[in-house]
Amino acid sequence: MFARLMPYTLVAPALLLISTLLMGLSSVLGWSFQGGSGSEAASLIQYENLATNESYRHFFTYSLWLAAVSTFVALILGFPVAYYMEIKASPHQRRLIFAGLLAMFLSDYVLKMFGLILILGRSGLVNRLAMGLGLADSPLRLMYNEFGVLVGLVSGILPYMILSLNGVIARLDKRLQEAAALLGAPPWRIFLLVTLPLCIPGIIAGTMLSFLLSLNSFVTPMLLGGGRVDMIAVLIFDQAINLANLPLGSAAAGVLFLISGAVILLLSLLGDRYQKRFQR
Amino acid sequence: MTLSLSFKKRGITLTGLSVELQGKPILDNVDLEILPGEIIALLGPSGCGKTTMLRAIAGLQRPTAGEIVVGGQAMNDVAPYRRNVGMVFQSYALFPHMTVAENILFGLKMHGVAPAERQGILEATLSMLELGSLRDAYPARLSGGQQQRVAIARSIATQPSVLLLDEPLSALDKKLKDDMRNELRNLLKKVGMTAIIVTHDQEEALAIADRVAVMENGRIAQIGTGGDLYHHPNCRFVADFVGYMNYFDGRVSGRSDRSVDLDIGRDRSLKARAAAIAPSQDDVIVAVRPEAIRPVVNATPIDREAFNSVTARLIGEEFLGIITNLRFQDDEGRELLVIRSGHDNRTQLRAGERYALIWPIDATILMPTDAS
Amino acid sequence: MTTLSRRHTLKLAAASGLVGYLGQIGFSQAQAKKLLKIIAWGGTYGDAMRSSWLEPFAAASGIQSEIQLQSSSMETLASLRANKNRNDADLWFSAIAPTSLAKNDGLLSPIPVGQLKNASQLPAAVVNDTYVGIWSLPYGIIYNAKTVPFEITKWEDLTDKRLKGMVSAPYGANYNGMFIALLALLAGGDEKNVDPGFELAKKMKPNFSIFTTSDSEQIRLLTSGEADVVAFAPVANYFAARKAGAHFRFVCAKPYIPVSISNVAILKDANVEAATRFIDFAISKEPQQKIAQLLGCLPINTQSDVAPALREAVPADTEFRFLQEGVMAGQLSGWNDRWQREIQR
Numbered sequence: 001m002f003a004r005l006m007p008y009t010l011v012a013p014a015l016l017l018i019s020t021l022l023m024g025l026s027s028v029l030g031w032s033f034q035g036g037s038g039s040e041a042a043s044l045i046q047y048e049n050l051a052t053n054e055s056y057r058h059f060f061t062y063s064l065w066l067a068a069v070s071t072f073v074a075l076i077l078g079f080p081v082a083y084y085m086e087i088k089a090s091p092h093q094r095r096l097i098f099a100g101l102l103a104m105f106l107s108d109y110v111l112k113m114f115g116l117i118l119i120l121g122r123s124g125l126v127n128r129l130a131m132g133l134g135l136a137d138s139p140l141r142l143m144y145n146e147f148g149v150l151v152g153l154v155s156g157i158l159p160y161m162i163l164s165l166n167g168v169i170a171r172l173d174k175r176l177q178e179a180a181a182l183l184g185a186p187p188w189r190i191f192l193l194v195t196l197p198l199c200i201p202g203i204i205a206g207t208m209l210s211f212l213l214s215l216n217s218f219v220t221p222m223l224l225g226g227g228r229v230d231m232i233a234v235l236i237f238d239q240a241i242n243l244a245n246l247p248l249g250s251a252a253a254g255v256l257f258l259i260s261g262a263v264i265l266l267l268s269l270l271g272d273r274y275q276k277r278f279q280r
Numbered sequence: 281m282t283l284s285l286s287f288k289k290r291g292i293t294l295t296g297l298s299v300e301l302q303g304k305p306i307l308d309n310v311d312l313e314i315l316p317g318e319i320i321a322l323l324g325p326s327g328c329g330k331t332t333m334l335r336a337i338a339g340l341q342r343p344t345a346g347e348i349v350v351g352g353q354a355m356n357d358v359a360p361y362r363r364n365v366g367m368v369f370q371s372y373a374l375f376p377h378m379t380v381a382e383n384i385l386f387g388l389k390m391h392g393v394a395p396a397e398r399q400g401i402l403e404a405t406l407s408m409l410e411l412g413s414l415r416d417a418y419p420a421r422l423s424g425g426q427q428q429r430v431a432i433a434r435s436i437a438t439q440p441s442v443l444l445l446d447e448p449l450s451a452l453d454k455k456l457k458d459d460m461r462n463e464l465r466n467l468l469k470k471v472g473m474t475a476i477i478v479t480h481d482q483e484e485a486l487a488i489a490d491r492v493a494v495m496e497n498g499r500i501a502q503i504g505t506g507g508d509l510y511h512h513p514n515c516r517f518v519a520d521f522v523g524y525m526n527y528f529d530g531r532v533s534g535r536s537d538r539s540v541d542l543d544i545g546r547d548r549s550l551k552a553r554a555a556a557i558a559p560s561q562d563d564v565i566v567a568v569r570p571e572a573i574r575p576v577v578n579a580t581p582i583d584r585e586a587f588n589s590v591t592a593r594l595i596g597e598e599f600l601g602i603i604t605n606l607r608f609q610d611d612e613g614r615e616l617l618v619i620r621s622g623h624d625n626r627t628q629l630r631a632g633e634r635y636a637l638i639w640p641i642d643a644t645i646l647m648p649t650d651a652s
Numbered sequence: 653m654t655t656l657s658r659r660h661t662l663k664l665a666a667a668s669g670l671v672g673y674l675g676q677i678g679f680s681q682a683q684a685k686k687l688l689k690i691i692a693w694g695g696t697y698g699d700a701m702r703s704s705w706l707e708p709f710a711a712a713s714g715i716q717s718e719i720q721l722q723s724s725s726m727e728t729l730a731s732l733r734a735n736k737n738r739n740d741a742d743l744w745f746s747a748i749a750p751t752s753l754a755k756n757d758g759l760l761s762p763i764p765v766g767q768l769k770n771a772s773q774l775p776a777a778v779v780n781d782t783y784v785g786i787w788s789l790p791y792g793i794i795y796n797a798k799t800v801p802f803e804i805t806k807w808e809d810l811t812d813k814r815l816k817g818m819v820s821a822p823y824g825a826n827y828n829g830m831f832i833a834l835l836a837l838l839a840g841g842d843e844k845n846v847d848p849g850f851e852l853a854k855k856m857k858p859n860f861s862i863f864t865t866s867d868s869e870q871i872r873l874l875t876s877g878e879a880d881v882v883a884f885a886p887v888a889n890y891f892a893a894r895k896a897g898a899h900f901r902f903v904c905a906k907p908y909i910p911v912s913i914s915n916v917a918i919l920k921d922a923n924v925e926a927a928t929r930f931i932d933f934a935i936s937k938e939p940q941q942k943i944a945q946l947l948g949c950l951p952i953n954t955q956s957d958v959a960p961a962l963r964e965a966v967p968a969d970t971e972f973r974f975l976q977e978g979v980m981a982g983q984l985s986g987w988n989d990r991w992q993r994e995i996q997r
Contacts, residue, residue: 031734055993123877141817144862144878175373178340181360182367183387183438193386197377227823227863227996238824242865243985244729244753278377278418 025257031250046251059235060255066146066231067214070153074161074210075203077154082165086172104159113223116152117143120224144226152220157210164209168202204271211267212260232256289316290351290441290474292337297346299332306332308498309346316351319468319475321489323482323521329498330478334444337476339363351441361390366435370447372427374419380430381406381415387438401437408467409433424451425460432464436471443468445477449484461487482522486510494518510569515647519567526573526616529649530566539641542566545612550588552644565647570617572643575606575635582638589638592616594631608637688717688926691728691919692745695868696888700946701745709933715926723866725750732759732919742922743930748977749828749984751783751917761918767928770936773953777974783915784931787940787949790911790966791830793903794874794890795881806906807838810883811852815859820870820879823863823996824988827912829980831884832987834910834973843979846987853995856883863996867892874900886912887965891948908971911950 033042050056085097104112119125120142130136142148172195180190218233225231232252240249292314299307307329314320322330335341337348339360348355355363375383384405388398406412409429419427428448435443448464449457465488468475479485485492486506493503494517502509502518513519516527533549534541542550542564550566568588575594576582582589592608595615606618606629616637629635692701698719706717722728725746732739732754739759744751754760762781765771771779778785795804801814810819822831836842836849862879864870870889873879875896882889890902916934918927933939937955944951945959950966 027734053989055989058993058997117876121876121878141861173371173373175369175371176375178338178360179367179369179373179434180375180386180390181340182338182363182365183434184361184364184390185386186359186361189390194375222865226820226861227865230992230997238988239985240730241727242724242824242826243988244726244733244750245985246730246733248985249730278420 028250028253031246032254034247046247047255049248050251050255056235056252059230059232059252060259062230063215063232064259066149066153066229067211067217070150070157070214071161071207071210073150073154074157075165075207078158078161078165078206079199082162082169085162086166086169087174101159101162104155109156110219110223112155113152113219116148116155116224120148120151143224144228146229148224148226149221149229149231152224153214153217156217156220157213160209160213161206164206165199165202167205168199172198200274201271204267204274208264208267211263215260215263216256288351288439288441289472291316291318292442292474292476293347293349294333294337295347295349297333297336297348298344299329299336299341300344301332305498307336307343310498310500312493312500312503314474314476316474317472318491319465319477319489321485321492322476322478322495323480323485323492324495324501325480325521328495330495331446333495334367334446334476334478337442338365338367338444364438364440365442365444366438366440367444368428368431368435368446368448370450372419372431372451374427374430374434376419379416379418380411380422380433383419383430383434384437387434391438405433405437408470424453425456428452428460432467436473441474443473443475445475447478447480449479449481457484464488486522492522494521511645513567513645513647516565516567519645519647524570524617524619525567525645526570528566528614530564530646532562532564540646542646548590550590550644551584551641552646553642563649565649567645567647568639568643569645570605570619571621572639573616573618573637574620574639575608575618575629575637578634578636580636582636586641587638588641588644589636590616591634592637593634594629597629597631608635610637688715688743688923688930689741690717690719690743690745690930691722691741692719693723694719694721696892696947700943704939704943704946705930705934708939709930712933713926713929715929717930729754729759733757739919739921741919742927744917744919745786746783746915746917747828748783748913748915749981751915752978752981754917755782759920761920761922761924763918763931764924764928768932768935770932770953773937773955774935775952775954778913778915778952783917784935785913785915785952786934787944787947787952788911788913789886789888789949790904790909790970790972791827791834791884791886792890792909792966793881793883793905794870794885794893795901795903796874796877796899797901798899799877799880804881804901804903804905807834809905810859810881811855813858815881817859817861818880819856819859819883820862820864820873820881821856821860821883821995823865824991825984826865827884827886828977829984829987830910830912830975830977832991833975833980834884837973837975838907843976843983846983850990850994853991857995860995886949887962888948890965891961902965904966904970908973909966910975911972912977913952913974914949 032046033044035041035043035045081097085094089097117124121127122139124142126142127136127139130140143151176194176198177190180194181187185193216233217231218237221229221231221234222237225234233256236249236252236256238249239245239252292312294310294312297307297310297312298305310333312320322333324330332341336343337350337355339355339358343356350363350365375386378386381402384402385398388401393401406415409432411426411429411433414422414426414430419430422430428451432448449460452460461484468488477485477488491503491505492509494501494509496517502514504512506522509518509522513522513525519525528544528550530542530544530550532540533543539551539553542552544550544566552566578591590610592610594606595609596607598605598607602621604620606620608616608618610616618637690706692698698721701719706719710716720741725744728744728746729750736759744754746754751760760782763784765779765781768779768784771784774785793804793807793810800818802809802812809815825832832846832849832853833843834849835852836846839848839852841848859881860883862873864873864882867886867889870882870885871892874882874893887902890900893900916931918924918931935953937953940951940953940956943949944956944962948959948962948965950958950962
C-alpha cells in the first residue's frame with residue numbers, strides 16, 4: 001500500500017506548486033477577458049485595445065526587438081567564452097570561468113542590476129575610466145536608455161547562453177575538426193562549416209532561453225531603462241499595479257504568454273527538424 | 281563517366297622522431313623510411329605509440345624532436361590543412377550534418393577544385409567504392425562498413441600524397457573485416473598511394489601491408505615483410521606478436537662454420553645455422569614455429585645434421601578442421617605446440633605416448649634473451 | 653520512478669488543484685477580527701505610523717493593530733479588485749484617486765462620519781463617508797545646487813534649455829497624475845482638459861532624461877548624481893535627499909504648488925467600529941503633530957503645529973493648489989498612455 005502511494009507522495013508537492021501556478025495563470029487569463037466598465041460578460045475588448053492602440057503595440061514590438069538584439073549579442077559574446085572554456089582553457093582556467101559563471105547565476109538579479117548601475121552610472125567605473133583616459137569630456141549616458149537596458153539584458157542572459165553552448169561544444173567530436181583540417185580546411189572554414197553547424201542545437205537552446213528571459217525581463221528595464229525603454233513586463237506592471245487596470249494588464253500578460261509559447265514552439269520545431277535530418 | 285584518380289606518389293622519411301606528452305615519451309627516436317607507393321602497417325599493442333606516429337605525420341601532434349619529410353619536403357612546420365595528407369580515423373569522423381556526397385566533396389571544395397571537375401571526381405570515387413546508391417544518405421543511417429567506405433572515399437578524393445589509416449577496420453565485425461582487408465589492399469594498390477595503416481591485428485597487418493613495423497614502447501622493434509617477421513623475428517616481442525612460437529632457453533656449446541650447437545639442458549642439444557647468431561653471445565633463446573614441427577614415432581631414424589629432435593609426450597589434441605593443434609610436454613616439463621594441417625594427419629597419434637618432435641635446422645630461430 | 657499514466661496525472665493535478673483552492677478559502681474565512689489590520693506604506697511611513705498612531709492607540713483603547721505593507725495604493729486597489737470580497741484588512745491608507753475608484757467598485761464601507769469627534773478640527777473637504785484625510789504633502793522641485801547653473805524658482809524654469817538632460821520626471825501618470833494636472837493648470841487648461849499641459853511638457857521634454865516610478869528612486873537618482881533636478885517631488889523626498897548633502901534645494905515653485913491629500917478608508921467587511929475609533933485617534937491634534945514632525949508633511953488637523961523643518965522648506969506665504977483628484981481618477985489610464993507615448997519616448 002505504502003509502496004503504491006510512494007510515487008504519488010513524492011510528486012504531490014511539485015504538483016501542488018504547479019497547480020497553484022496554473023491557477024494563478026488561469027485567473028490572470030480570466031481577468032483578461034473582462035470588459036473595462038465592470039460588465040461581467042466575457043469580451044475580447046482588452047486584446048482589441050492592445051492590438052489597436054499604438055502606444056501598447058510599441059511595448060510589444062520594442063520588447064521583441066530588444067530581446068532579439070540582446071540574444072544576438074549574448075550569442076556573439078558567449079560563443080568564444082564557451083569555446084575557449086571547453087577547448088583551449090587549462091583545467092585551472094576552466095574552473096575559474098565556471099566559478100565566475102556560477103557567481104553570476106547565484107547572485108540575485110536585482111543585485112546584479114544594481115552592480116551595473118554602479119558601473120554604468122554618471123560617476124561610475126566606466127565613466128571615470130573614460131574621462132580619466134581623456135576619451136570623454138563629460139560623463140556619458142550609459143544607462144537610463146536603450147544602451148543601459150541592453151547591457152543589463154545581455155549580462156543577465158549571458159551565463160545561460162554560455163552554459164547552453166558549452167553543453168554542445170563539450171560533446172563535439174574533436175576528430176571532426178581534425179578530419180576537416182586534413183581535408184584542407186583552414187581554421188576559419190572548419191569553424192564555419194563543421195563546428196558551427198554542429199553547435200546549432202546548443203545555439204537554438206541558448207537562444208530560446210535567452211530570448212525568453214530577455215523578453216520577459218522586468219527588473220532590467222525598471223532599474224536601467226529610466227522609464228524610456230518600454231518592455232512588456234513594465235506595461236503589465238504599470239497597468240495592473242500602478243493603474244489598477246487588471247484586465248488590460250492581464251491581457252498583456254496573456255499576449256506575452258502566447259508569444260513566449262510561440263517562440264518555444266518555433267525554435268524547438270526548428271531544432272528538431274535540423275537534427276532529424278541527420279540523426280537516427 | 282569514367283575518370284581515373286591519379287596520385288603523385290611520395291615517400292615518407294622520419295628521422296629521430298620523438299613525441300612526449302606531459303613529460304612521458306610516447307615516441308622515442310624513431311627512424312623510418314617509406315618508399316613511394318608502399319603500404320606500411322604499424323603493428324603493436326595499444327599505447328605503443330603507433331597512433332601518435334600517425335598523428336605526427338598528419339600534423340595533429342607536434343613532435344618534440346626529429347624530422348618528418350614527405351615527398352622530399354620537410355613537414356614539421358606545415359599546418360595540417362596544407363600537408364595534403366589524407367587520414368581515415370578509427371571512428372571515421374564523418375561529418376554527421378553532411379550527406380555522403382557532401383562529405384566526399386568537402387575536401388575538393390577546400391582545395392578549390394572547380395565544380396565540374398569536383399563532380400567528376402565525386403562520381404568516380406562513389407563508383408570505385410560502390411557508394412552510388414548512398415550518395416544522399418547521412419552518415420548516421422549507414423552501416424559500419426558503409427561508413428568506412430565513405431571515410432576512405434572522402435580521404436582519397438582529394439588525391440593526397442599519403443594516406444594514413446588509423447585502425448580502419450576495428451569497428452567492423454569479423455566477417456566484414458576479412459572481406460574489407462583484401463578490398464582495402466586492392467584499392468590502395470589500384471590508386472597506388474603511399475599508405476600507413478595502424479592496427480593491433482597481426483593478420484590485418486600482414487594481409488594489407490607490403491612491410492610491417494612492429495612497435496613496442498615508442499620504438500620500432502622490427503620492420504620487414506610478413507615473411508621476414510615470421511621467419512626471422514629479431515626478438516621475443518615480435519615473435520609473439522606475429523603468430524605463435526615454441527621457446528627453449530639455450531646456451532651456445534660449440535660453433536662451426538655452418539652451424540651452432542646449443543645446449544638446452546639435461547645433456548640435450550639442438551643445432552642452428554651459424555648466421556642466425558652474433559658470435560659473442562652465449563645465452564640465447566631458441567625458437568621454432570609450431571607448424572615447422574613434425575611428430576614421428578620415437579624409433580624413427582633421424583638425420584642429425586639436417587633435423588633437430590626433442591622427445592615429448594602428447595598431452596592434448598584440438599581438432600579445428602583445417603588444422604589440428606597438438607600439445608606436447610617434454611621431459612623438462614616444457615609445453616610445446618605443434619600445428620598440423622588436417623589432411624596431413626595420417627599418423628594416428630595416441631595421447632600419453634611419447635613421440636620424437638623433429639624440425640629442420642633451417643627452421644630453428646635464435647634470438648637474444650630478454651635481458652640483453 | 654514509476655511512470656504515471658496521463659489519466660493518473662490528470663487526476664492528481666485536479667486533486668492537488670482542489671487542495672490549493674480549499675486552502676485559499678480556508679485562509680480567507682479565518683479572519684481574525686480581534687486585530688485591526690491596516691494596509692499602509694512601509695519604510696519611514698510605516699515606522700512613523702506605528703510610533704505616532706498604532707502604539708499610542710493600542711495603549712489608549714486596548715485595540716491592537718498591525719500593518720500590511722503596500723508598495724503603492726494603486727497596487728492595493730489592483731489586489732482588492734482581484735480578490736473581490738476576500739480581503740481581510742480593515743483600514744486602507746491611500747490617496748484620493750484610488751479611494752474614489754475603490755468606492756465605485758464597491759470595495760469600501762461608508763465611514764460613520766458622525767462618530768468622529770475630532771472631525772470638526774479638519775477642513776470640511778477632507779472628511780466624507782468615502783475617506784478621511786490624514787496628512788497632506790506639498791509637491792515642488794528638488795535640485796542639486798552644485799550642478800544646476802541657476803536658481804530654480806518657478807515651474808516654467810523646467811523648460812530652460814540649460815537643464816538639458818538633467819531632469820527626472822514622474823513615470824506615466826505616477827503621483828496620481830498630479831504633475832500632468834499641474835502642467836495643465838499652469839498652461840491654461842484644467843483637470844478635464846490636459847492638452848495644454850502636454851504642450852507644456854513637450855517644451856520640457858529635451859530636459860527630461862529619466863522617468864521615475866517611486867519616491868525611493870527619485871532620492872537615489874539625486875544622491876547618486878544621476879539626476880540633477882527632480883521635476884515633481886513630495887517635500888519628504890527633499891528631507892531624505894538632504895541627509896546625503898546640503899546642496900539639495902527644495903523649490904516651492906511659483907506660482908503655486910500642488911498639495912496631495914493622503915487619506916484613509918474603511919474596507920468592505922471591516923470591523924467598522926474599531927476602525928472608526930482608530931481614525932478618530934489618528935486625526936486628533938497630538939498624533940497629527942507627531943506624525944507631521946516625523947514625515948515632514950503638513951498635519952491635516954488645523955490645530956496641530958507645523959514642524960519647523962517643514963516650515964523652513966515650505967514658507968508660510970507659499971500658495972497651495974488643491975487638485976480635483978476625484979475628477980482626475982477616471983482619466984489616469986488615458987493620461988498614462990499619452991505621457992508614455994508623447995513625453996517618455
